[in-house]
Amino acid sequence: MNEDIKNIAKENNIRLWRVAEKLGVSDSNFSRMLRYKLSKEDKDRILAVIKELVIDD
Incomplete structure (x- = not known):
């Protein structure tokens, strides 16, 4: 899922632990979140964080 x-x-060389850190959750909790269907809002927020991390790098 997800x-x-x-x-x-992965395509943008962004580690998932960095996304988790930016979201304010632990790496393990973020991995658990990705196992289940996310709401559109959560998915959009995660994608925005990835985009932000790409720009910062």
Whole structure:
């Protein structure tokens, strides 16, 4: 589930732990979140964080 988020992060060389850190959650909790269907709001927020991390790098 949420392979699109994982793939976008991977394509942009963004580690998932960095996304979790920026969201204010632990790496393990973020990994658990990605196992289930996310709301559109949560998905949009995660994608925005990835985009922000890409710009910062």
